[in-house]
Amino acid sequence: MKKQGLIGGLLLPILVVGFLLAFDVSTVSKAEYGDITLNHYAEKAGMPPVVFPHWFHRIRFKCKVCHPAIFEMRQGSNDINMIKIIKGDFCGKCHNGRIAWPPIYCDRCHAGKSDIAIPKARGFIK
Ligand code: HEC
Numbered sequence: 001m002k003k004q005g006l007i008g009g010l011l012l013p014i015l016v017v018g019f020l021l022a023f024d025v026s027t028v029s030k031a032e033y034g035d036i037t038l039n040h041y042a043e044k045a046g047m048p049p050v051v052f053p054h055w056f057h058r059i060r061f062k063c064k065v066c067h068p069a070i071f072e073m074r075q076g077s078n079d080i081n082m083i084k085i086i087k088g089d090f091c092g093k094c095h096n097g098r099i100a101w102p103p104i105y106c107d108r109c110h111a112g113k114s115d116i117a118i119p120k121a122r123g124f125i126k
């Protein structure tokens, strides 16, 4: 598989370490390794936090497709909101019904689990 080449020598061990760490701190609930929670506005507006599956995207696109062209490479540093996405910025550069599915499937992004702010997100974890 093509994917195998990419996640080969270097990245697979990182994943393994990630999972080990996740088990190590098993008192702290962890979402999937590499997920990034975006929650400047979502919860305050009554929507579950957005869980961005970084890994899923990283294996599909080169870093420079997104960094720094679309997103600054620091967690929490991008001022993203729904209007901007619908207008075609940030996630909306791809989630526009052409490159990827359009932003009408709220739950796919507002997945409501979190790897950093579990207490905040707890209300959304089933
Ligand atoms: C492609 C991913 C994606 C989809 C699909 C999506 N959202 Fe969002 N949404 C975001 C992101 C990213 C933010 C900003 C997260 C943050 O920092 O709070 C956001 C923020 C919001 C906010 C916070 C207030 C604001 O004005 O931004 C609301 C409300 C919201 N979304 C509603 C929705 C609804 C309703 C749907 C479905 C019709 C939807 N979203 C679908 C990614 C998405």
Ligand code: HEC
Pocket (backbone or CB within 6 Å): 036, 037, 038, 052, 054, 057, 058, 061, 062, 063, 064, 065, 066, 067, 071, 072, 073, 074, 075, 076, 077, 078, 079
């Ligand atoms: C599809 C777009 C996309 C691709 C491709 C992508 N990233 Fe990201 N990356 C993001 C988003 C979105 C964030 C979160 C930004 C935020 O929180 O405001 C992020 C955050 C980061 C962060 C900060 C994480 C932290 O914990 O502070 C790093 C480092 C990073 N990316 C590195 C990379 C590298 C290296 C690659 C290529 C292997 C890559 N990214 C590919 C979208 C992408």
Ligand code: HEC
Pocket (backbone or CB within 6 Å): 050, 051, 052, 053, 056, 057, 060, 061, 065, 066, 070, 090, 091, 092, 093, 094, 095, 099, 100, 101, 108, 109
């Ligand atoms: C460079 C293009 C690009 C950007 C930017 C981008 N995505 Fe995606 N995203 C994709 C593609 C392509 C898919 C796969 C679509 C498919 O399978 O039909 C995807 C899939 C997803 C999925 C589903 C993952 C799964 O497991 O099936 C989620 C959730 C998601 N994106 C959220 C986001 C959020 C939130 C943002 C903004 C912070 C974002 N994406 C920005 C291209 C992008």
